[in-house]
Amino acid sequence: MRILLVGDYPADPRLGSAKVYYKLREEFAALGHACDLLMAPEIGARPENWRVRQTVSAWLTDAAIRRAFQERGPYDVVDVASGEGWRFALRRKLSGGSVPAIVSRSHGLEHLNYARTVADAADGLIAKPWTRRLYYPTVRLPQVAAAARLADALIVLNPGDRDFAVQQGWKPPAGVHVVPHGVSTRFLADVPEWDAPRGAGVLFCGSWDMVKGSPYLARAWGLLADAGHAPPLTVLGPGLAEEAVVGSFPPQARPFVRVIPRAGEDEVMRQYRRHDLLVMPSTYEGFGMVTVEAMSQRLPVVATPVGCAPMLIRDGENGVIVPPRSPDAVASAVRRLMADSALRRRLGDHAAETVAPLTWRTTAERTLDVYRTAMQRPSQTVHVIDDAVNAGP
Secondary structure, eight states: OEEEEEOSSOSOTTSHHHHHHHHHHHHHHHTTOEEEEEOHHHHOSOOOSHHHHHHHHHHHHHHHHHHHHHHHOOOSEEEEEGGGGHHHHHHHHHHTOOOSEEEEEOSSOHHHHHHHHHHHHHTTSSOOOHHHHHHIIIIIHHHHHHHHHHSSEEEESSHHHHHHHHHTTSSOGGGEEEOOOOBOHHHHTTOOOTTSSOOOOEEEESOOSGGGTHHHHHHHHHHHHHTTOOOOEEEEOOSSOHHHHHHTSOGGGGGGEEEEOOOOHHHHHHHHHHOSEEEEOOSOOSOOHHHHHHHHTTOOEEEOSOTTHHHHOOBTTTBEEOOTTOHHHHHHHHHHHHTOHHHHHHHHHHHHHHHTTOBHHHHHHHHHHHHHHHHTSSOOOOOOOHHHHTTOO
8 A cells, every 4th residue: 555644744753743654654664555754844844824824734735745646656545634635635526536545634623622722711821812713713624624524534533533523524423533643562562660760750741832731730830839749840842941941830839840852752751761650731632642652651640631531541540630720630639649659550550551552553553444444435434442442451
C-alpha cells in the first residue's frame, strides 16, 4: 500500500501531532508499506498568520497533494488532518474518481476545542473578541465538518469525539474509527521497576498554554506552597522561556518550579522514570499522548477526564481523575499521593498493565484496517481498541 500522510504541522518529531506522523511512517515501513509525509514546509511557508493560514489551508494542501502525486507517483490512501482535506476530497468527488481513498484524521475535534476556548473566556482566562467568536463558527469549523463528511473514513482518538462526529451527522457510526495512539515498543520492553531511582517530584509535560490547564496548575502550586506542602515541579517542553513559565506561578510557588526545554523521546522517557507523579490538568485533549507514555513507565497520573483519560484511567485503581478547572482538586490529589509512596506504587503498577497493549505497532495495524475499509467504500465496520484498553487489571 502507498500512503500519503498530510498535516499542516511543523516537521518536528518532538511535537505531539507531528510525532504521530513520524511514528506511523516508521511502523508502516516495518509492515512493508510505503509512506510519505507532507507537512507544513511542503504545504507552504506562507501565509504565516495562523488565522489567514487556516482560512486558505485547504487550497494550499490541495495544491501540495497534487504536486506530491506528480513528483512521487499515485497513492492508494491520502490521510489528511483536520479541515485541510476538504478541497482535495471535493475535487475527487466532483471528478467522479474513486481513488485514492481519502481519510480525514482528527488529532482533537476543533469544535470541542473551540467550546473549551469559550469556557476559558467565561472563566476570565482569555479575552475572546467577537472577531474570533465569528471566525471559528463561520469559517474554520465548517471546513473541519466538510472534510469529515467528504472523506471515505474519519479517524478520531477517543469515543467522545466519535460520538460527537456521529451526532453531528458527519458520518454514520461505521464511518468513524477510534484509533488511540501508542508507545514505542522499546520503552515497553524496558519498563523500570517502581523501586528504580525516582524522587524528582511532580512532572508536567506539554505546552504551557490554556488547553493544558496551566493556570489551574499554577494556582494549585500556590495553594500547596501556602500550606507548606509544595513538592518540586518540573515543567517539561513548555515551548516558552523559563522566565515566562515560572512567572505565571504565584510568587510563593516559584522556588519549587524548574523548566526543561523541549526534548527528544529518550529524554522525555528518562524524566518519566525519574519523577514520582505526572499531573495533566487539561481542559481539552484530543488524546493526551503524555498520559499513555507516563503510565507505560509506571508513573501514576493525576488527570482531568478529557482525551484518553476516561478510556484508560480508573480513578483510585491505576490513576486519579480530578474535575476540570479545579486547582483545589489538583492540590488535594498531589498532596495525598506525594505523601503515600505505597499508593503511588500500586497505581503505577496497574497503570503500566493497562497501557501495555497500546503500542505504535498496534496503532499502525488498526490504521491500516481503516485504510482497507476506506478503499472498499462504503465502510462496514468500526475499529475501536476498547478491547485492548479494557484488558487491564
